Amino acid sequence: MSHIMTIQKAKTNNLQGFPYRCEQLRAKGSITSRTYDFLYDPLFIVSSERDHAQANVQATLVRSRLKKVPNFKSMFSNLFHHPRYSMYWSKSDPVPSCVSREWRGQEAKHKEALRLRAAMDASFQMPKEQYEDPEVSGRNRYKFFDRPFLPFLQHMPLNVVLATSKLETFVFPPETSKYTVIPTKSTVGTQTDYRDAEVQTDPYSPEYVVCQDTIPELLTLANLTWGRGLPAGQAEVEMIERAREKRAWEATLPPLNDSFQFDKRRKMMNAMERKEWAFREGEIEKLQDLRLEVLKQLLKRREENQDQLDTRHLNAQWYRLQEAKEAKVAQIQHTHVSSEEMA
Template identity: 40%
Template sequence: MSDIKDLLKPRHKYFKRPIIPVLQSVPPEIVMQIPEEKIMSAKERIEEPKAKTVEIQTVYRESEAQTDPFTPEYVIEKENAPEVLTIAHLKYGKGLPASMAEMELIEQMREKRAFDNALPPTSDEACFTLRRKLMEEQEFREWNKREEDIKRIQNERLNLLQSALVEREKETEEKHAQRTEEIRLKKTENKERALAKIQRKRIKVLRKMYKARKNVEIKGKKRDIIEDYANFGSTVYAPITRDGLSLDKKANKYEVQPEALSTYQGLQELNRTLPNRVFENRVSVDKVKFQFKKNLTRKEIAHMAALKKAQATIDVAIEQQEVKDQKDDKDSILKNVKVRPPTPKYTEFTRVDNKEQHELNDRKQRAIILLQRLLRGRAKQNMMFEGKEKRLDLIAELRATEEWKAASDLEEEKVLIENYQERVLDGAAEALQADIISKTLDHLSKELVRFKQERRIASMVRLAEDVRRRREAEESGRRQAEQILRQREDVLYKELMSVHQGSVDSYLQNIITNTIDNTSSLQAYEEAKLKVQTLNNFIDKVEERRNKPEVLIKDLVSSFLIPDVQRKKLQRQLQFEEKKFLEAARKTIQSSVANAGQKLESENVLTYDPRHAN
């Protein structure tokens, strides 16, 4: 027993384990390492083929190239006027070969020649009036036709421009999408490389930690009794069960439970007997609070002071940044207030070729300049009036000087006053005159510069308008020629495609017809064969079922005997109905005959009288 007790005494030591920062059941080089073959780049590498097809441009002339055809010289007879000469201006590449547009133009020329030939002569006034009216109507029709052609050409240009813009937008979007995809692939590749690098570094660090963990030496820590008793959360005040037996584990055995306090009535009785001062708390929590101070070393004290200083510096910087942010917010709010700019005015400069119109514009311009001068002069007058109002004290002083002059009797005083007055007047006049002259000259110089700039800008605008109109005319002609060429190419392409499409359709039609015939005949043969097999079996079964004696007798009875019985039954029913009506008619006739006989007998009895008979 003593040996067992000796063994049980240090038993609590076997329940402790060393505390290590990280514990892993398996080494990290087995679990956490990622195989290198799984780390793949986001951008796949495409192997180039060994053979490539490259387009080249030859220096040989194509056989389909067409040169301008040669037109020989010709001689026209006096009486003949061939129609072909009316389209002599058409050349190869400029109207030839003829398209629908050229055909419509030839038809219009024919109609115009027919109309000119059909016009009445100018022999008399009526014919001249009719000729003029017809020519005006023809001119209006030509103008309407020309306007329709212009609108059609403009619409075609707008459609081409719109399609070109759409294609440009599509190309831009495709380029942007391609650029975005390239950037995404590049970023993904960089991310994969960075993750692989981090993973390799992580594995390296974990291996070092694993090797260092193997060499960890478990060093015991000496117990600090003063620290344990100063800390109310230590094992002295709250022992751990795994460290050994706790003294407060069986405290409930020693707890006193009076029977008087086990019921509610007993608690109420205790509450009534206790004085009120027992329920009042007179303990101050602030006095009870205290903190154990630990003796710090000189190095720890310096470290704590540096921390407090750094925290104070950070707090001051944060407050300054908040104040600055608030100020910046106010400034940004004031800066973001948008003021409506002055409405720009557009001055349209037109080229004036008429001399009278030019003179009229000059007179208007001079009148405008005169009106501006009058307005500026009025503004100067108002400025002078404001200056006079501001210098009323000086004027009053000058007036007082005049009064002194009138009141003074001495010549010297009069002379001094006059000199002083002249100097004051001269100084004031010179000051005002210099100010007004300087401002006027400055304004006139600015107006002269502005007028020169306006004239220069107007000439530049006119020149730019001329250049723009010339370029627009050239561009419209070039676009019209390109449009005609494109239309001709479209017609040729459509005709070529229609021929190819017709040949392909005929070839496919023959193939499809033959295939359909073969397939339909084969399918009909298969269906007929299947139908014959199915119907033969069904018909044989039906015939076998109907050839039985019971079925034959049943059919004979249902087809011959039963209809005969039903027919006889119907005849009997008809005879009974007819007999019933005949019997009723017979009884009615007999009753009517009997009544008639009785009436006759009664009449005979009334007419016979024995008295008359005697």
């Protein structure tokens, strides 16, 4: 943090017109390559050492190593003479030291020179080339497998044609045919084992650098995480305000080495302790009131459910008594009618 330079805004728009852009040809068109493909990708082709140097410069410019360090005293300032952050150059290199930054074409040139010398001088012996382990049974095992080519199922192998632009209509065979017709094309679908919702993580928190002799206020909120205090609500804002008031009160306390103001310091601490106990008692009362309100709602809901159950039981009993009454009336009427007929 000894070398700090203040910059209003890092300008990256000029890189859009950079004349040399490393591109890689893929099966479905031209796609912009990654930043360090000219160092890592063995199939990446750079025509000359000059292009290699230009790709290295482009990677250094595109990957900005400038880090923002917030100035906590003017964090929300938009003034030019009071910037809200400072910029410093990061010394960390994204490319490890084991990766060579030299142009790989030098090795090809050296091999070509050795071949020319061996062709001209019969006594010259070419050095034996040592090939790397292909790791057929290791991490490169998938490169040595391919889907079988069945000429009766498709006219061209799957590694050449993966999809057709025009679909042919399937003609059903006649019922008198003894043999089944094999379709000329088949569609192969894939599906991942995981959904997007299952791989979501907590929001990204960028790295930070603390300036010397400073205690950022944001570090006091390190215990707040996503889903547990973040995004901040009214309770979190009140907690932050109380922490600010307490820090301001601590700054007004007399020093410990001053024996004349020891009684004053003790009185101030006793008053603050009583204030904190009163605040805690108020919080406990609020929590008890909230629990009491929830209990009242639960009791009210239970009474309503019990009333509904009692009403259903009474209605069922009333229906049963009405059916018994109607049956008894019908029986009396039937007995009366039969006695009159006999008379």
